[in-house]
Amino acid sequence: MIETESTDFLLNELKKIEVWENDQKDLWFWEKIGRLPFKLLDKVTPKFIQDKIGIAIDELGSYIQTGGKYLINEKNILKKFNSNESDLTQELLPINQLDQVPIRKMDEVADEIIKSRTKFATIQGATTGIGGLFTLAIDIPVLLGLSLKVLQEIALCYGYDPKEKSERIFIVKCLQFTSSDIVGKKAILEQLSTLNQDNQNNQNNQMISQLQGWREVVTTYRDNFGWKKLFQMIPIAGIIFGAFINRSSIGDVAEAGKMLFRKRRILEKIHQLENRSELEI
Template sequence: MVTEYESTQAAEIEAWKRAKPAILSRRFGTLPKRFNWAVDQIVPYIPLSQTFGWLDKTAVWLSDERVIVRDAGVSQRDELQEKDLNLSDRLAEGTHRWAMGLAAAEGAVTGVTGLMGLVADIPAVVTLALRTIYRTGLCYGFDVKNEREVALGILAVSGANNMEEKTEALTRLEAVLSQLSPGGGHSNSDNVTSIDRSKVTAQQLARQLSVNLAKRKALQTVPMIGALVGGSVNAWYIRDVSLAARRVFQDQWLRQNHKLAHVAA
């Protein structure tokens, strides 16, 4: 039996997949030339490609499953895969609010220091984004900490600057999710291919994230408004990541419970 709430969420998943990236994301995709110098200065000093694995491990360590299990009132995380979509959504909402608040505070502090603050700020907000994805998955009963491709796909979707990028990222993410069994693992036949693809994608996405976040936060280099820009852009970015993660795991929950046919993009 499909509840009214589940039907409503399925419709919202479909609407999210079809929606164009926010106007500000599209604007940052074509940043005015007067800010390009800031991006050119920042990106080479952000070692995201080299440190992405460490950021990911930190995010995994911070995504404490016990808190989700306690707040949900269940004995183990797996129960949330079948329990109640509304409950999982409430858990995810709490995770999102906390992450946005922390991102805003961190961005405001680093925003005061201008260019050098950005070098530290971007890896920090990427770690928080990864942690948010893993925590959101736990809210729906899915442990994807060992499935980095899922996190990479959600980051790519949420960071898209236009509909073409978003559609391509969604297609890749759906291919990855289709390989995941209900237990959260890849099928044996696809395991090696998936690992190889993950390594390539991580390097490519790290570079894309460096550029995209530097573009979004270029105004952070302007004196007097750096803290305001840093805090607001961080919160906005985490909001985008949180929404993408929520829709992806809602979709997985509905499919796994055979509530509705998969909502196609």
């Protein structure tokens, strides 16, 4: 697929992402209030439910190292880049050639996936909202799994392979970004901006440090949307709250993932065009 995008177009799209980054603000008050429901929840939740949450968090930790059971099958995503998805004989475009796909097509496939995943999260949230407190304990690890899934799919949309450990690190940072306060978001954006500039040795060192902080990332993610989940603890009424909250949570994660992966791809395309111009000179 031939690259048809100009440098001016890519720079304009990059400015849109930078506007989004500047708009990512959080309220310290809500960040603090967010932890209160889970402090209460820990006191009243039976031990066996707490143990299940702990096991789920530990399982998620293996995602960075191996992908575990959360690593997705990329074929369904790659088929969306075919000119005719219904043609089973058409050869799939390899992941390492997706960088040649225009940004508009990447956005189109990403938006389709985001729409599908938020719809699924809405149904899932309504289902777990039926039982109040007890199904809330189940909903938390499930929502984390859905978040990882949609971020991996978005990564593929922009030509990045989540089977690579460095990409799973990036996915974790996207997840952490969504639940961080304004200071944390600024720090994460700075980390991600230098990620592609590091050599392989530095990336390996970063992986080790990120692995050590994984449990903290998951715990922060859980705690920071705790206040949103407070009303889902009410049986039956939790159906409405669960549907809305899960939809918005996955929507926020997907938006962050799209913007951050999109920014990487645009910067790489600009770099490729600049190199091409220098060679022509």
